[in-house]
Amino acid sequence: MRGAVLYAPGDVRFEERDEPQILKPTDAVIRTVATCVCGSDLWNYRGINPTDQPTPFGHEYVGVVEEVGDEVRAIRPGQFVVGSFFASDNTCPNCRNGYQTNCLHREFVGAGGCQAERIRIPLADGTLVATPEPPSADLVPSLLACSDVMGTGWYAAAAAHVQPGDTVAVVGDGAVGLCAVIAAKQMGAERIIAMSRHASRQSLAREFGATDIVAERGEDGAARIKEMTGGIGADRVLECVGDANSMRQALRSARPGGNVGFVGVPHGVEIEGTELFYSHVGLRGGPAPVRQYLPRLIDLVLAGAINPGKVFDLHLPLSQVAEGYRAMDERRAIKALLTP
Amino acid sequence: MRGAVLYAPGDVRFEERDEPQILKPTDAVIRTVATCVCGSDLWNYRGINPTDQPTPFGHEYVGVVEEVGDEVRAIRPGQFVVGSFFASDNTCPNCRNGYQTNCLHREFVGAGGCQAERIRIPLADGTLVATPEPPSADLVPSLLACSDVMGTGWYAAAAAHVQPGDTVAVVGDGAVGLCAVIAAKQMGAERIIAMSRHASRQSLAREFGATDIVAERGEDGAARIKEMTGGIGADRVLECVGDANSMRQALRSARPGGNVGFVGVPHGVEIEGTELFYSHVGLRGGPAPVRQYLPRLIDLVLAGAINPGKVFDLHLPLSQVAEGYRAMDERRAIKALLTP
Structure with missing residues (x-):
């Protein structure tokens, strides 16, 4: 599969990468429906945060579940899901207190690079929220926004x-x-x-x-x-x-x-x-405990009460991810949405 | 009247000072029943905060009202009162929000030096709270504690x-x-x-x-x-x-x-x-908005529900104020209560 890799400041490439796998029985693998570039990605793109080696990038995503590990219970293949940029078990004391981004077992989903055709999601049950049914295409940007910016x-x-x-x-x-x-x-x-x-x-x-x-x-x-x-x-x-x-x-x-x-x-x-x-x-x-808010935010989007997808004023094919970074860096775009 | 004056680090003197006066029609003058040394006074006593000139000291007090200005309505001569270290009008937006120590017209009561026989209290109506009747002597330490530490x-x-x-x-x-x-x-x-x-x-x-x-x-x-x-x-x-x-x-x-x-x-x-x-x-x-809590704290003290006066493990005549500072500086005492 293909995905974005940051090589150096200003140098984002779209290239062939290893297929994500189920590494732990609590993992899922999703096929990306939409992903995007985050303002925080620009800290690296601009060289303010260092990039020591070629690094898969991106941490926002919505997608369809393709495969789940043996211990995944709530999430099933075929579901349309929205997830947080930090994977969380949603059961530890910090999660129960509503701070899933401080989960005692958290993993940064973006470590695998979500600006890609497929994504490994650790702790799938605690991280992903499925919509009741597959959403219409016009709702996808707003659901994607829920995974981070909203x-x-x-x-x-x-x-x-x-x-x-x-x-x-x-x-x-x-x-x-x-x-x-x-x-x-x-x-x-x-x-x-x-x-x-x-x-x-x-x-x-x-x-x-x-x-x-x-x-x-x-x-x-x-x-x-x-x-x-x-x-x-x-x-x-x-x-x-x-x-x-x-x-x-x-x-x-x-x-x-x-x-x-x-x-x-x-x-x-x-x-x-x-x-x-x-x-x-x-x-x-702090890093937002998105997982706490996802059920409510998804409901608000599906009910048409909020439309945060409007922040995506640039839609590009995933293959043009480098242009997404450039447009945001030059402030030509508020936020770039990418579809495989 | 006499009161404490800090001359230099370690040099607190008890000496004759000007009698406090009603300077504004919203002022009161009280006769001190008890005052004390604050942990924050030690920053100056130890020279961590500079002392450029002889400075009257102390900002905690309970007393009996002797005189009020023409515009004072709620507070009357003869009342036993507890007040905050910051005078506040208790009517400005910050006071109404419960942050009387950020009153738009606040004045530091301690500027006049409360380790003294008498004290000028600016904005008396907004600063002082009177007890329903004169308290018994055993309650005085706890009421004094309410003016700052409690x-x-x-x-x-x-x-x-x-x-x-x-x-x-x-x-x-x-x-x-x-x-x-x-x-x-x-x-x-x-x-x-x-x-x-x-x-x-x-x-x-x-x-x-x-x-x-x-x-x-x-x-x-x-x-x-x-x-x-x-x-x-x-x-x-x-x-x-x-x-x-x-x-x-x-x-x-x-x-x-x-x-x-x-x-x-x-x-x-x-x-x-x-x-x-x-x-x-x-x-x-922040500096505690003591005035917000005074009515409740006074009630708790009068009801015997709390006894914060126990923090005063050293009682001295006001004339020995220097010993109060020394004992706290050397951690021989938690807090020194002073009575004229």
Whole structure:
């Protein structure tokens, strides 16, 4: 089978790779229906994270189950499934607490490279969620979004304790930030301020439920949020970028007693204890426990209540995966969907 | 009147100072019934925080109202009152959100020096809470504790979202840490692990509700907590020290999805974004909004449900305030109570 391999910064190749196999009795192998490029893949594509050797890439996927190991019970061949980027047993104490991405037996599904025609899924029963029946083609992008960006946007809002009536600011207008707007809306936020300076992203943010747009960044952005909230800051701020500036902007945009949920994988982020202390801001982040949210998110997609698939503004054949990376790197696309 | 003045590290003097006055129509002046030395005063006493000029000291107090300004409505001369170390109007948006120590009009009551015979209290209506009647002498230490350490321990537990049934670890066995044990117990924690290596403090922690004692510190302490909690960590951790080691110990003692409430004033604390991210731990700290909790805490004290005054293991006349600092600095005393 064929799949994407990152050789070096800017060098993604689509090439023949080993066929994935059932290695453990709890594994499944799926035939990929759709996969995509993640904003976090760009850290490597841009050389900010090192790439020491040719590395299979991608960690988002929906597909049809082809084969399962002897101990797999809930998942069956033929099912259409959505899964999380971290495999989890869904039974350990951390999973039961709702933090499947901290499962005591977690494995990174992306280690095998999901931008490929077929994928090995460890701990299939605890990782995959099947749809009641095969979805129509138009729902596939939104179901794919649930496997990471929509789940991650949801966690940003959940980690920040978004409540009905809240004023929520979203830092970052990438696919995750836009999905965080959907999540805030679903959780009942009254005012949703998208921080964005790109017309097309502003427009999608509004379509997803943003009530206000703030184009300013950094200190100016935080000052603008305070100005809009009676001088105190937003109740909840969703940090969807992951660098030192965006984190500072997020923390300074939240009111005393407010919360920041941070889901951008941190790069160079240090939080100064004294500033955090006097801010009274609550902070929680991490890799989103997508598996916790999948049943609900799939229901919302199938009911037509949310349509996060709109973040895919570029659809390409999987063979053109390199163009997907380029388009996102150059910010010509929000997010590239790839179909084998 | 006379009061404490810090001249330099280790040099606290009890001397004649100006009589406090009503400076604004929202002020009150109280006659001090009891005051005390705070762990945070030691940062200055030890020279870790600089002292540039002779500085009146202390920020914890209970007293009897002597005089009020023209705009004071709820507070009346003759009342016995407990107040917070930050004066607050109790009406601004931050106060209404329960964060009175971030009041838009806050003033640090300690700026005037509360280790004194009389104290000016700004924003008296929003800062002070009167008891229904003058308390008996034996209740005075516990009411005094409410003005800071008990309120701060309560906030540590509230900021960490302690829930009934939780396992809670407390880092720090000073007066605040011990009061945090009381708070965790009141909030229904099932297991309370006090991290302490001093016999007398361990014993008071047990009396306040600790079910377990862990003497190990740092990495060893965190490892011990994980060992005691099925390998995952405590549901909630209350950080009551404020240095880099104690914060690290606290963060590493909490389970994924757990919380750290931090109330030790940070000194040299930097939180690494990547570690916080992958930990899934929620974090909130700050100067405790004591004013929010005072009505409830006073009720609990008057009902005999809590007895935080036991943290005062040294009672001295106010004139011997220097000895109070010395005894706490040398850890001969947990906390020194001073009466004029």
